Amino acid sequence: MEYLIHLAILFSIYAMLGVGLNLVVGYTGLLSVTHAAFYGIGAYATAILLTKTGAGFFASIILGMIVAIAVSFLIGIVLSKFKGDYYALGTFGFNTIVFAIFLNWQSLTRGPLGIPGISKPELFGINFADNLNFLILALVSLGLIYFISRFIVNSSFGRVLKTIREDEEAIQVFGYNTLYFKLAIFVISAAIAAVAGSFFASYITFVDPSSFRLMESVFILAIIILGGLANLRGSILGALFLILLPETLRFVGFPADIAAQMRQVVYGVILILLMLYRPQGLIGEYKL
Amino acid sequence: MDILPQLIINSIIAGAIYTLIALGFNLIYGATKFFNLAHGVMAAVGGYSVFYFAKTLGLDIYLAAVIGVLITGLVGYGLDRLVYSPLRKRKASNMVLLVASLGAFTAIQAIIAILFTSQFKTLSQGVGTQRIFEVFGGVITQTQIIIILAAILVMVGLVLLLYKTQLGKAVRAISDDEEVARIVGINTNKVISYTFFIGSAIAGLAGILVGFDTGIEPTMGLSLLLKGVIASIVGGIGNIYGGVFGAFLLGFVENFGIWKISGEWKDAIAFALLIIFLIFRPKGIMNK
Amino acid sequence: MKILETKNLTKRFNGVHAVDCLSIGIEKGSITGIIGPNGSGKTTLINLLSGVLPMDSGEMIIGEAQKLTRILPHQISFYGITRTFQNVRLFEQMTVLDNILVVVTERNVFSAFFEKHTEYHRKLAEEVLQKIGLWEKREQLAINLSYGQRKLLEIARALAMKSEIYLFDEPFAGLFPEMRKVVSGIIQGLKQENKTIILIEHDMGLIRELCDYIFVMDEGKLLADGKPDHVLEKREVIEAYLGE
Numbered sequence: 001m002e003y004l005i006h007l008a009i010l011f012s013i014y015a016m017l018g019v020g021l022n023l024v025v026g027y028t029g030l031l032s033v034t035h036a037a038f039y040g041i042g043a044y045a046t047a048i049l050l051t052k053t054g055a056g057f058f059a060s061i062i063l064g065m066i067v068a069i070a071v072s073f074l075i076g077i078v079l080s081k082f083k084g085d086y087y088a089l090g091t092f093g094f095n096t097i098v099f100a101i102f103l104n105w106q107s108l109t110r111g112p113l114g115i116p117g118i119s120k121p122e123l124f125g126i127n128f129a130d131n132l133n134f135l136i137l138a139l140v141s142l143g144l145i146y147f148i149s150r151f152i153v154n155s156s157f158g159r160v161l162k163t164i165r166e167d168e169e170a171i172q173v174f175g176y177n178t179l180y181f182k183l184a185i186f187v188i189s190a191a192i193a194a195v196a197g198s199f200f201a202s203y204i205t206f207v208d209p210s211s212f213r214l215m216e217s218v219f220i221l222a223i224i225i226l227g228g229l230a231n232l233r234g235s236i237l238g239a240l241f242l243i244l245l246p247e248t249l250r251f252v253g254f255p256a257d258i259a260a261q262m263r264q265v266v267y268g269v270i271l272i273l274l275m276l277y278r279p280q281g282l283i284g285e286y287k288l
Numbered sequence: 289m290d291i292l293p294q295l296i297i298n299s300i301i302a303g304a305i306y307t308l309i310a311l312g313f314n315l316i317y318g319a320t321k322f323f324n325l326a327h328g329v330m331a332a333v334g335g336y337s338v339f340y341f342a343k344t345l346g347l348d349i350y351l352a353a354v355i356g357v358l359i360t361g362l363v364g365y366g367l368d369r370l371v372y373s374p375l376r377k378r379k380a381s382n383m384v385l386l387v388a389s390l391g392a393f394t395a396i397q398a399i400i401a402i403l404f405t406s407q408f409k410t411l412s413q414g415v416g417t418q419r420i421f422e423v424f425g426g427v428i429t430q431t432q433i434i435i436i437l438a439a440i441l442v443m444v445g446l447v448l449l450l451y452k453t454q455l456g457k458a459v460r461a462i463s464d465d466e467e468v469a470r471i472v473g474i475n476t477n478k479v480i481s482y483t484f485f486i487g488s489a490i491a492g493l494a495g496i497l498v499g500f501d502t503g504i505e506p507t508m509g510l511s512l513l514l515k516g517v518i519a520s521i522v523g524g525i526g527n528i529y530g531g532v533f534g535a536f537l538l539g540f541v542e543n544f545g546i547w548k549i550s551g552e553w554k555d556a557i558a559f560a561l562l563i564i565f566l567i568f569r570p571k572g573i574m575n576k
Numbered sequence: 577m578k579i580l581e582t583k584n585l586t587k588r589f590n591g592v593h594a595v596d597c598l599s600i601g602i603e604k605g606s607i608t609g610i611i612g613p614n615g616s617g618k619t620t621l622i623n624l625l626s627g628v629l630p631m632d633s634g635e636m637i638i639g640e641a642q643k644l645t646r647i648l649p650h651q652i653s654f655y656g657i658t659r660t661f662q663n664v665r666l667f668e669q670m671t672v673l674d675n676i677l678v679v680v681t682e683r684n685v686f687s688a689f690f691e692k693h694t695e696y697h698r699k700l701a702e703e704v705l706q707k708i709g710l711w712e713k714r715e716q717l718a719i720n721l722s723y724g725q726r727k728l729l730e731i732a733r734a735l736a737m738k739s740e741i742y743l744f745d746e747p748f749a750g751l752f753p754e755m756r757k758v759v760s761g762i763i764q765g766l767k768q769e770n771k772t773i774i775l776i777e778h779d780m781g782l783i784r785e786l787c788d789y790i791f792v793m794d795e796g797k798l799l800a801d802g803k804p805d806h807v808l809e810k811r812e813v814i815e816a817y818l819g820e
Contacts, residue, residue: 031383033390081567085323085382089517090566093559096514100556156681157688159670163678166667173626174679174737175653184685214510218390225387257406261398268395272371275380275388286669288384 005131009203011243012138013196018223018235019142019149020192025221026229026286027153028185029165031084033217034075034091037098038068038190040212042197044102047115047207057121057202064194071098072190076183095214102209114208118201128202138199142236145192149232152188161185162230165286215264222267225274228284237282242267294426295543301432301501303539304439308494309516310523310531311446312487318463318526319483320376322385326367326392327491328513329400334360334492335504336400338411356496357489364488367392368481376477393509401506411499431500438497442490443532449486450528459483463526491516511555518562524571578640579604579772580625580657580741585634587620587796594620596796597634602741607763607773609783609804612793613817618776619662621793622743625774626659627652656740660730660747662776666718673714675729676701676736704736708758724755731759741772748779760786780808792816 021035045064049055055063075094082090102109109115120128121137128134152158163171164178172178201207219242227238246263254262279287309331316324337359341352371388412418412431419430450456458479461469470476491512498508515538520526523534538558545557578601587595595617602608610618623629625636627649636644638655652658667675680697682688691697705711708728713721718729731747747759763773763786777783783790784804792799792807794816800807807813 031386078563078567082570085386086566086570088383088386089323089521090563092514093563096559097556100553104550104552152689155689156678156691157685159674159678159681160688162670162674163667166669167665169628169649170661170665170667171678172649173628173652173659174733175650175683177650177683180685181688215394218394221387221390258402261401261406264398265395265402268391268393268398271391272388272395275384275391276371276374279380279384288381288387 002131005135007243007247009131009135009138009199011239012135012142013200013203014220014223014243015236015239016142016145016196016199017193017220018227018239019145019232020189020196021220022224022227022229022232022235023149023152023161023185023192024189026224026231026235026284027158027165028161028182030079030182030186031088032079032091032186032189033088033214033221034095034098035189035193035220036212036214036216037095038072038193039197039200039216039220040098040102040207040209041068041071041190042194043201043207043211044109044115044197045194046198046201047118048108050118050202051115057119057198058123061195061198064198065191068190068194069187072187073183076186079186080179080182091217092214095217099209099213102212109209112208112210114206116206118205118207120202120205134203138203141195141199145195146232146236149192152185153232157181157184165230219267222271224281225279225284225288226267226270226281228281228286229288230286231281231284234281234283241282242270291547293424295547297423297426297428297432299540299543300536301428301435301539302543303536304436305494305498305512306515306519306535306538307439307532308442308490308497309512310519310535311442311528312490312494313513313516314520314526314528314531315446315459315483315490316487317520319459319466319480320372320385321466321526322382323389323517324372324484325386325389325513326396327364327389327487327516328509328511329393329396330360330364330488330491330509331495331498331512332397332400332504332506332509333363333488333495335411335495335499335508336404336506337492338496338499339404339409339504342411343409353493353496357492360492360495361485361489363396364491365481365485367488368484372484373477373481376480393513397506397509404506406506408503408505409499410503411496429501431497435497435501438493439532442493443528446486446490446528455479455482514555515558518558521562521570522565577604578602579638580774581637581640582621582625583635583637585621585624585636586632587617587624587629588632593617593796595624598793598796598798599634600791600798600801602772602774603789604772605767605770606788607767607775607786609787609790610774610776610793611778611780611783611790612799615795616793616816617796618793619745620796622659622745622774622776625652625743626657653737653739657743658734658737658739658741659743660734660745662745662749664726664730666726666729666733668719669717671715671717672705672710672721672729673701675718675733676704679733679736700736704732707735707762708732724751727751728755728758731762735762735766739771741774742766743774745776746778747775748777748782756782784808 017039024030024032042064045067046060049060049063079087079090103111126133160176160181164181168178223238223242224235226241228234245266249262250259274281313327334356337356338352341347341355342349372385375385375388421428450460458474461474462476462479466476519534519538520531522537524530541561542554542558546554580602583599585595585598612618624631627647677697680700682691702711705714710729734742748756766773787804790804790807791801792813799816800810800813
């Protein structure tokens, strides 16, 4: 039972990441492979704030979001000059640079040593060291993010995002400054990733750079492609699938480190199979 | 300033390695016009093949190297036949191919990790058995000289292939305009598969040489890939000479860059260079 | 009044002049045709006028007052210009209704979240879609429409902008006679509302029928201009079309 709760918490975190990334990739058509960078920013914000000051978890979420918003704004402006696969390459670059910062700005992040001893949230005296309570908090957060995202995609703003995906030049002549729209959604998506990062930091109580490499961004991308681009429930489904699947491998009897690599083989192969046979994923509305 | 000669030597060595990666990458890009991100893991395939044949099976090192290069070529060829070719047939977008190549990269890298563990291994016979030469005040090992020679030979060989053989002509025709090449009667799919073989084989060679110089680990492909991509774009994507130029430029920028900054920032510096080029000169230094 | 003019408008591609020192003036409330053989620069001209391509030199004058040497695509609607594309560019994986709604809703990033005038927009979309007969198909994805329906939707999208100046790039191409009548009717309807239409077309019958004035382009330059009947008799025009 404890194990299931653990899985459910991981699922919630990745579902949040997936929903946020889907806004950029699935709805707006921007192939962003740098999501782990904002995930990491949120995690480190929480880690640093909670271990170095007396500030609480919820304050750290705000801080993480603010930093993620600022960084993503700058990155977004630079990226706006790139198109298609060059855009993807640019995002690789940023993920790498941010990762290098996590690794090398040792006075702030303690580099590869990581930051241990991150405390749990405090709210109305509820004991969040009890994982069930933490899970509920995470699910509430996921729910909020899901509903906000749904509001966004169903609004006029969301409709414009889809046209950017379909034909950016065509929607421009109808009076839309697409740069602003792309920047806005990129920033929103980064803020959501930071929230997920904060939950991650507090749950695992330890962060180090290795959780935020390029491969992590690829993993999150795999989640939303599997679940289905431009479908928020799809991202939740994809997260469920890709979190549960490796666990079944563990039951088959692989030792732990091989299981981790098997997970990678599986989702690498899944990406290939999806591109070949079902680019719209499980319940997607948009084929890449 | 007596560190200068060593810096220059290191830059040249790095440039040579990146040249090998960029040559293969550019060759494939020229023919297919998409960023084959699986190219990086081919270096690991080459390195580990040699490890298996030379260290595990005890074959003669040169024989193992030749087998390693061939195996890598075959893996690249197979990847094209199984994955990219079917996708191209249905006119899949570049982003689909890019995602598929990401999947291939992830899966192959993980398979290598499962078969050989993630430990760092070296291909050379042992520490201290390398012959070292003193050149202009710096030192260079025998392996490193071979690397530089290999880069030169492969580049010359590739140019000869492209300009003096039928296959090379076909490749250039396809790079210019695939539609027209097909109409003129060239079996574009076959020729493209051959470019994958050749390109991947070159990457395999790079991995083998790196294995002798420093060592191999399953994740070596990513860093090499990114350097190859950066070199190619900076030099002019699709342009063979451009890739070489970009590779050496990158080698110099990296090594002189970390002279004053910690070596950990190497990747970040490389990417900063890429992003600067993508902003100001996306066609690279030598436009096609 | 000349609602739209160009002075020495030039655009080069790799040394070739796609549009070469072009100076034309469009009368407000008129239907003006742009004709010429393939490659004469007609679509490039429309692309320049709609900001899709930047001008190399020359200028655009709007309403005899605004002189512009540079115009970005998202600014043209502010100047009352809208356009269709020769190779229909709809938002494929979106519904017919969404294709129209997206051009009538809020342009501002912030207010686009909190769209207020939804009823008004739906009415406008319905009006426009009824005019071209696609209201029943409003929930269909654009990618599933027939060729003729797609061209009509492209035009409807421009209509929904309620602009002053309409740039139509080959709106009749590939359409059956019944649909041609619909488009023809739409264009004449716009004229009755005192709107200005610039029309690229190859069908000389339609040009004669609809246009008040035409410009003939050849190799990026202005070859001739005037009333259709007059211009279409000119020898150099006929020669340009028949080839060198």
